[in-house]
Every structure is written in C-alpha cells, then in structure tokens.
Amino acid sequence: xxxxxxxxxxxxxxxxxxxxxxxxxxxxxxxxxxxxxxxxxxxxxxxxxxxxxxxxxxxxxxxxxxxxxxxxxxxxxxxxxxxxxxxxxxxxxxxxxxxxxxxxxxxxxxxxxxxxxxxxxxxxxxxxxxxxxxxxxxxxxxxxxxxxxxxxxxxxxxxxxxxxxxxxxxxxxxxxxxxxxxxxxxxxxxxxxxxxxxxxxxxxxxxxxxxxxxxxxxxxxxxxxxxxxxxxxxxxxxxxxxxxxxxxxxxxxxxxxxxxxxxxxxxxxxxxxxxxxxxxxxxxxxxxxxxxxxxxxxxxxxxxxxxxxxxxxxxxxxxxxxxxxxxxxxxxxxxxxxxxxxxxxxxxxxxxxxxxxxxxxxxxxxxxxxxxxxxxxxxxxxxxxxxxxxxxxxxxxxxxxxxxxxxxxxxxxxxxxxxxxxxxxxxxxxxxxxxxxxxxxxxxxxxxxxxxxxxxxxxxxxxxxxxxxxxxxxxxxxxxxxxxxxxxxxxxxxxxxxxxxxxxxxxxxxxxxxxxxxxxxxxxxxxxxx
Amino acid sequence: xxxxxxxxxxxxxxxxxxxxxxxxxxxxxxxxxxxxxxxxxxxxxxxxxxxxxxxxxxxxxxxxxxxxxxxxxxxxxxxxxxxxxxxxxxxxxxxxxxxxxxxxxxxxxxxxxxxxxxxxxxxxxxxxxxxxxxxxxxxxxxxxxxxxxxxxxxxxxxxxxxxxxxxxxxxxxxxxxxxxxxxxxxxxxxxxxxxxxxxxxxxxxxxxxxxxxxxxxxxxxxxxxxxxxxxxxxxxxxxxxxxxxxxxxxxxxxxxxxxxxxxxxxxxxxxxxxxxxxxxxxxxxxxxxxxxxxxxx
Numbered sequence: 001x002x003x004x005x006x007x008x009x010x011x012x013x014x015x016x017x018x019x020x021x022x023x024x025x026x027x028x029x030x031x032x033x034x035x036x037x038x039x040x041x042x043x044x045x046x047x048x049x050x051x052x053x054x055x056x057x058x059x060x061x062x063x064x065x066x067x068x069x070x071x072x073x074x075x076x077x078x079x080x081x082x083x084x085x086x087x088x089x090x091x092x093x094x095x096x097x098x099x100x101x102x103x104x105x106x107x108x109x110x111x112x113x114x115x116x117x118x119x120x121x122x123x124x125x126x127x128x129x130x131x132x133x134x135x136x137x138x139x140x141x142x143x144x145x146x147x148x149x150x151x152x153x154x155x156x157x158x159x160x161x162x163x164x165x166x167x168x169x170x171x172x173x174x175x176x177x178x179x180x181x182x183x184x185x186x187x188x189x190x191x192x193x194x195x196x197x198x199x200x201x202x203x204x205x206x207x208x209x210x211x212x213x214x215x216x217x218x219x220x221x222x223x224x225x226x227x228x229x230x231x232x233x234x235x236x237x238x239x240x241x242x243x244x245x246x247x248x249x250x251x252x253x254x255x256x257x258x259x260x261x262x263x264x265x266x267x268x269x270x271x272x273x274x275x276x277x278x279x280x281x282x283x284x285x286x287x288x289x290x291x292x293x294x295x296x297x298x299x300x301x302x303x304x305x306x307x308x309x310x311x312x313x314x315x316x317x318x319x320x321x322x323x324x325x326x327x328x329x330x331x332x333x334x335x336x337x338x339x340x341x342x343x344x345x346x347x348x349x350x351x352x353x354x355x356x357x358x359x360x361x362x363x364x365x366x367x368x369x370x371x372x373x374x375x376x377x378x379x380x381x382x383x384x385x386x387x388x389x390x391x392x393x394x395x396x397x398x399x400x401x402x403x404x405x406x407x408x409x410x411x412x413x414x415x416x417x418x419x420x421x422x423x424x425x426x427x428x429x430x431x432x433x434x435x436x437x438x439x440x441x442x443x444x445x446x447x448x449x450x451x452x453x454x455x456x457x458x459x460x461x462x463x464x465x466x467x468x469x470x471x472x473x474x475x476x477x478x479x480x481x482x483x484x485x486x487x488x489x490x491x492x493x494x495x496x497x498x499x500x501x502x503x504x505x506x507x508x509x510x511x512x513x514x515x516x517x518x519x520x521x522x523x524x525x526x527x528x529x530x
Numbered sequence: 531x532x533x534x535x536x537x538x539x540x541x542x543x544x545x546x547x548x549x550x551x552x553x554x555x556x557x558x559x560x561x562x563x564x565x566x567x568x569x570x571x572x573x574x575x576x577x578x579x580x581x582x583x584x585x586x587x588x589x590x591x592x593x594x595x596x597x598x599x600x601x602x603x604x605x606x607x608x609x610x611x612x613x614x615x616x617x618x619x620x621x622x623x624x625x626x627x628x629x630x631x632x633x634x635x636x637x638x639x640x641x642x643x644x645x646x647x648x649x650x651x652x653x654x655x656x657x658x659x660x661x662x663x664x665x666x667x668x669x670x671x672x673x674x675x676x677x678x679x680x681x682x683x684x685x686x687x688x689x690x691x692x693x694x695x696x697x698x699x700x701x702x703x704x705x706x707x708x709x710x711x712x713x714x715x716x717x718x719x720x721x722x723x724x725x726x727x728x729x730x731x732x733x734x735x736x737x738x739x740x741x742x743x744x745x746x747x748x749x750x751x752x753x754x755x756x757x758x759x760x761x762x763x764x765x766x767x768x769x770x771x772x773x774x775x776x777x778x779x780x781x782x783x784x785x786x787x788x789x790x791x792x793x794x795x796x797x798x799x800x801x802x803x804x805x806x807x808x809x810x811x812x813x814x815x816x817x818x819x820x821x822x823x824x825x826x827x
Contacts, residue, residue, distance in 0.1 A: 175812035177824070182808065235622035283620035310807060311620070338691035339768065347764055348756035350693060354700035355748040358708045361701065363740065366709075373605030380612050380629075381645065394737055401745065414697065421698045425681050426705070428669020430559055431662075432567060489567045491658055492610070493617040493651075497642045521742060528746045529753075 032070065034130050034137040039104075041065040042126045042141040045224050045294050046108060047261045053146045053221035053293075055153055057115035060295040064094075064126060067104035074098050074132045080109055081125040087112040113147060121146045146221050150298060156219030157262065159289050159303035163212035170212025170271030181208060181309045183280045208276040213289055214269045217262035224294035227270060228257040231307070232286040242280035259294065282311030316484035320436070323481045327439030330413070341410060349406050350414075356402050357418030364390050364398075365423050384502050392510035393517070396471055399445070400518025401525055403467075407459030409450050416442040436485050441478035448474045461519065468515040472508040479507035540674050546781070547589035548675045552684030554782040555672045561793035566664045568800040571827055575660045582667045589675050599670060603663050610662065611655035618651025625649075678702045680774075687776050693765065700755070711747060715740050799823045 043063040044052050054060055068074055078094045089110040096105045122145050130137045163172040164179055172178065217223050231243035244252035258270045284306060291301040334341060342350075368390050375383040402415060416438045424430035448470040449455045454463070461467065483499050486492045542548065562582070569575050586596065616629070625646045630637045632644035676684075679699070686695045716736070724736050778786070803823030805811040 174814065175806070176809055177807050177820075180807065233622050235624055240621065281619055281621045283622065285621065309621075312808065335689070335691075338693070342691060342693040343765075346756070347760050348752055350697050351700060351755045351759070352749065352752045354697040355704060355708075355752060356745070357697070358701040358704045359712075359741070359744055359748060361705065362708045362712050363737070363744075369602070370605070373602065373609045376609030377605055377612060381616050389737070394741070397738075397741060398745075405749070414694075417694060418697050418701050421685070421694070422701050422705075424669065425673060425678055425698070425702065428559075428666060428671070428673045430556075430563065430669055430672075431665050432563055490661055491570070493614060493619045493654075495617050495619070495642060497640060498617065501640075517738065521738075521745065524742065525745055525749050528749045 032132050032135070032137065034139050037069045038128075038130065038139065039065070039067040039069075040126075040128055040139050040141055042124070042143050044124050044143050044145050047224050047259070047294075048222045049143075051144050051146065051221050051264075053148055053153060053219075053223050054113055055148060055150050055293055055296055055298060056113055056117045057298070058293065058296040059089075059110060059112050061108040061110050062124065062126075063106065063108055065104065065106040066096075066098070066128060067102065068098040069101055070098075070132065071101045072132065073100075074130055076105070076131070077129045078105075078107075079127045079129075081127070082111055083122040083124065085114060085117050086122075087114065117147050119147050119149055119152075148221070150300070152219075153223065153293060154300050156217055156221070157223055157225065157291055157301050158216045158218070159213060159291060159301055160216045160267065161212070161214040162287065162289055162303060162305045163214070164274070164287065164305070164307060165209035166212035166271055168210055168271060170210065170214075170269045172212060176209075179305065179307045181274070181276065181307060183208075183276055183282060183309050183311045209274050210271045211274055211287075212269055212271050213258075214267055215260065215262055215291065216267050217264060220264045222264060223262045224259065225262060225300065226257055226259045226292045226294055227272065228253065228290050228292070229272060230288045230290070232288055234284055234286050234306075237286075240280070240285060242277045243274070243285070245275055245277035247275060276309075280309060280311070282309050284308055313487070316487045319481055319484035320488040323436050323440045323485065324432075326443060327436050330439055330443055334413075344408065344410065345406075345414070349408070349411070352405065353402065353411060353414050354418055356398055357415060357422055360395065360398050360415075360419055361422045361426065364394055365419070365427065365429075369427050381498055384506050388506035388510040392475065392506050393514035396475070396511050396514030397518035397521055400461075400467060400471070400515045401522030403449065403454060404461045404519055404522025405525055405529065407455045407461045409446055409455045411455070412445045412449070413442040432489055433482065433485050437478060437482045440481045441474065444474035444477050445471065461522070464516050464519045467519060468512040471515045472512045475511040476503050476507040479503045540677055541592055541595060542677060543590060543675075545589050545675075547585055547671065549779070550675075550785070551776055551778050551782045552676050552680045553687045553776060554778060554786045555676060556681075556684055556688060557786050558789045559668055559672050561789040562668050563665055564793040565796050566661050568796050569661070569827055570800075571825075572657045572660070574826055575657065575664070579660050579664045579667070582664050582671070585668070585671045589671060591671075591674065595670075595674055599667065602666060602670070606662055606666060607656060607659035610659035611652050614655030614658060615647045615649075615651035616645060618648040618654055620650065620654070623648040623650045680776075683772060683774060683776055686772070696759075696764070704751075708744065708748070711744055712740060715743050796827060800827055803827070 045060040046063040075097045080092045123142050125142045128139045165176050166172050230239045260268050260270050287305045287307045289303045290299045293300050375386045420438050452470045454461050454467050626649045627647035630641050630645035632638045682695050682699050719739050806820055
C-alpha cells in the first residue's frame, strides 16, 4: 500500500516530462553555431589550402566544399567572389540544400586569369549563407592567390633529380643500372596465346618500370604542378611512340602524369610509370621531364637526361645458348668415347671423308674466303643468293654424295669436323660461330637422316625427295641458329625479312637442289668405287 | 695477285711467334675468341685488335701475307659495315640513302617497310667488324706461323683423337694435289667452252663439271691410300707415339697463363655484369666489378 502512494506523483512527472521535452529542444536551434556544425573549405587552385600561385593566362579550378553536421535540413547559398579581372566560367552563386548530418556539397569552379593580369597577391572570397529553420547564418572564407611572373615561378621550381629506373615510390634501386631501360620481348608463346584467345595487351603487360622525379620548391608559395615526360629521339627531338604506347585504346599521356602540390621550401619525390611497347628499339634516348603549373599549359621547368635502352631479344639468346650447349655436349660425347665411334668406320671410310673434306675446302672454303666478303661488300643484303650457290648447293652435293657412299650415322659429323679443323688450320677460322653452326648442322642432319631412314641399319639414301626435304629442314634450323649466334655473340643486327629469306632460299631451296644433284653424283661415284 | 697459296701456306721463320708451341697458339686463339666475343667497349676492342696486329710485326710476315691480311680485313670490315648500315635497328638512326622505297611494289612490302642505309649503322658495323677482324687476324697469324704437321701434333697434344687428327693430316696433305686437280679441271672446262665467271647457270654447270671428276679421283685414291695406311699399322695400337715431342717453353707457359686467365676473368666479369643489367643477380659487393665491366669491357 505504501508503494502505491507514489503512483500519482510518478504519472504527474511523466506527463510533465512529455510536455517539457519539445520546449527544451527549442533552444538547440537558437544555439546553431555555423562554424562548429559545418565544414566549409575553399581551395584555389584545387588542392592548395592557402597561398596558391598562378601565372597569367591560366585556367584554374577552385574547390568549394561544404559539409553539415546538423541533424536537420539547411539551405545554403554559396557565393564565389573573384577579384576584378578574373573571368568566371560559370555562375558565381550556387544554392543547395543539405538534408541531414554529414550531408555535403562540393563543386569545382573554373575561372580564368587573363594574361595581362598584374602580378600581385589577390584575395578570393567565398560566402556561404546558411538558412536553418528560417534563421540565416553567414560564413565567409578567403584565400590568397598570388599571380606571379613566369620567370618567378620557373626560378622557384626545379627538378632536382631524375631516378630511372625506380621502384613504385620513386626511390632508386641499385640493383638496376641507372639511366638504363631493358626492353624485354614478350615470349613468342605468350604472343601466340594472346592471339589465339583474342586478348589485347593489357596495361600491366606493358609496364616496364617507374621513374622517380624529385621536385624542389624554393619559394614561399604553395605551387600545384603537373609532371609529365617524353622520351625523345636524340637526333630529331621527336617523341618516340614506342615509349608511350596506346594503353587499352587510350593515349599513354592520360596515365603518364602526376599532380603534386609543392609546399614552400620543400622537396617532393613522385613516381611516374614508364610503359614500353614491344616495338621499342634499343639505343640512346633523351628523357625530358616537364613540369607544368596546374591550370596552365605553360611548361615551367624541363629537365633532360640521357637514357639507354637495352634491347633483350630472348629468342636468339636462348637459341645461341641451347646451340652452344648442344655443340659442347656433342663434342663431349665424342671425346668421351672416341675409340668406339671411330672404330665403326673403316680406314677406307676415314680416308674418303678426309678427301671429301679437302674437296669441300678447295671448292667452297677457299674461294669463299674472298668471295664471301666480296659478295657481301658488293651485293649487300642480297649476297646470300650468290654465296648460297657455294655454301648450300655445292656443300649439300658433297654431303649427299658422301652419304650415298657411306650411309652410316656419324659420317656427316666427321665430315663437318674435318671441315672445321681444316678451315681453322688453313684460314684461321676457329671461330665460335663456325663451331656452333657446324655442330648444330651436323647434329640436325644426323638426327634427321637417321630418323628418316637415310642412314642407319637399313639405309635408303637414294630417295632424292625425302633426303632433300630432310636436309632442307636441317639446314633451315642451322641457318636460324647461325643468325642467332651472329646477333648474340657479334652484336649484329638482321631484319626478320632477311633472316626469313635466307632460311627459305639458302636454307631450304638451295639445300634441296644441292641434295637432289648430290644423290646423282653419289650414285655415279659409287660406280667408280665399285 | 693474291692466290690460294698466299692464304693457305705458312711462312716458316725463326721468330718468337714461330717458336711458340702450337698448343700454346691454339689456347691463345681460343682465349682471344672468348675475349673478343665478350667485349663491348670499342676502345678495348680496338686495343685487342692492335695487340693481335702487333703479332704480325713480331712474326716479320712477308709483304704478300700482309697484303692478303689487309685485303681480307678490308673486305670483312666493309661487309660488316654494309650489312649493319642496312639492318641497324637502334635509335637514333639517320637515313642517308634509300635502297628500296617503302612504296616500291612487292619489294617494299617484302622488306617490311623499305631498305635504307643508316649512318649510325656504318659506325656500328665498323666497331663490330673489329671483333671478327681480331679473331680472323689471330687465326691467320697462327696458321701462317705454324707448320700444319706441328699444328696437328698440337691438336693430338690437346687430346684430339688420333683418327681425327689423321683425317685432318690427310686432308691437309692432299690439299695441294686437289687444288691442282681442280685447277686442271677448270682449265679443261674452259677449253670445252664453259665460262666459270658467268653468273647463274654457268657457275652451276661449272661446279657440277668440276666436282664429278675431282671426286671420282678421290674415290679411286681412297682404296690405295687406305691399304697403304693400314699396311703401316694404322690403328693397330690404341696409343700413338710421336717422333717430335712438343714442349712448352717458359714464355709459352707465361703467355698461355696470362691469356687464359684474362679470358676467364673477362668472361666472368661480363657474365656478372649482364646478370646485373638484366636484373637477374645483383650484390653491392660486386659494384667495382660492375664499374670495370661498364667502363672498360
């Protein structure tokens, strides 16, 4: 009973509480403090909080931002005021409504500073009139923009360092030679896969490296800049397209830039991606870094640095390496069991091989010592049409006739060995090219002729067509290896069309003709031997 | 007139170069080949070429040999210059002459956009020609200062199987005979109305007509020679003794040691440097090595 006595008082307090609550909320509106319950930012140009800098003739974007922390509706009228002479490209007054807490509004307002604007510091004002529940509050923001002479800006900003290649943050990496780019070719297998699957080269596939650019601002103004670069031909000064390839249908310029705001008296390190296409050639280039003041096309600073691009064509490198390994393995195999190999040949066979070696030296090597160089000097790229008569037709006539006379595995290797040693002793041509080319040629011929049944247990060396085709293919491989070795070991260049023409005409056609006639010759010699 | 004999035959004299052991010469040649292939620095390549040429001065080579050498070098270097002037594929490159215009029917398409002579290619060819020139010059110096029998002894001394050495000896011994035979056959062909200098079918016909009688003679000779050799106990014993024992002199040993060490050193340094430039392997401890390779090799 005693507890029930409090009930009427409790109900009375509850009722009073409910009545008083809306009345207590009323003073909150009256206490709306615009500075505390909103954020109002003005940046001129965009990204610069205060003391921005610009030059005459620039188009800048001012950034206006307004955010509400008030849990209710507010109407805002934003007025953007520019100094006299500045040209605004859009209305100066913007009206918007923010509905709830954390609702915001922002706008990039473009304006133009005419070229004849006198140098000096200008004040830019933005006024926000906030209407909350019928009450208006005003916030004003001002910022300074310095209009400077171009020379003044150019004196304040400098590119203090270019680091190429660098990591993603622009820092140099000592594990890579400085000022050097490595142009890697995409593996032929990947190229084929991309073609088959109809996939285009993606942006990431083109990225080669990054470059770090250190910028210094020695002035007292905050300077917003845009940094970009070009890789130029050192002779013509023209940009090299292969270093700014199209990326997913877009010009590389759209991704090869960085914007940065340089604080007074600061150094900033930025990084830019460097894309290299497959077509890029090795050589010396000029890297030109350009720093533009934001909003202007005027280039405030340029810095040039010589760079070298090293072209790595893995195809010839791998071919040379494999061919060398193959040649050395074959030599090692021979030196590990010379007795076993040589005992398979009668003395008569060895003498015949030696004499064929002498004939090949007399009719091929000796005249070619002069003719090879002479024809290269006279006919240039088409000399192979002439030298092929000796190097291919004549040589394969000898090889084919020798195989007809001695259809044993190993006969071609011994013949090639005699040629190599004879050439070395008489004309001093103990060169790696001769060794690798001859050894690969011998291995390919031996394998193909054995697999094709030309040599071996039941030899059939009379099939002209089969032997011609097999020798042709073997020589095509040998020809490709030879070019690869020239390119890798002697750092020589050859066009793809030239290599193809050589391989097809010299490597296949001439070899086929030589083999065809060689079998007839061998059959005639067989009769002499009998 | 420079003939086959001036290219092929050695000139025997008593000079430091002539007295060197043939094995030493072979080892020096192999070492030089490795160095020449490894080098990229043009000044060092030129220095190597000059060192090789100084061998000819030491060997007191006769004028005919020097003429032959000069002719071969000029042709070799010019051939490299010409080919590289056409195929140079680095930038910058300046076209100084157009051989095939890109718009030229068929050939323009076949050559993948024309054929030009590039100024920078001439320079590149001249530098790269030095590499081949050094190897060729040293090879010729070795051949012209060493009797072929000594050379073969040297090969056998370097563990080349005797059967192979025998084949090379046979080939060398029959070289003058076969050259004479080929010359005779060419004379006969000319008398029969063939023109060996006529380009095209003339050359092919001449070649076929030269090969058939020459090889027929070789085949006939083979039987006789084989019997003769076998009757002198060829391959009767696994090891063969030699009348003339080769011995390295102290100078030979020093020169070979220097050349082989230099070759190994240069090749290793270049290998390490290439691994560094390709991003395969880098260690800061090897920085002096990278500096040497980049600056001098």
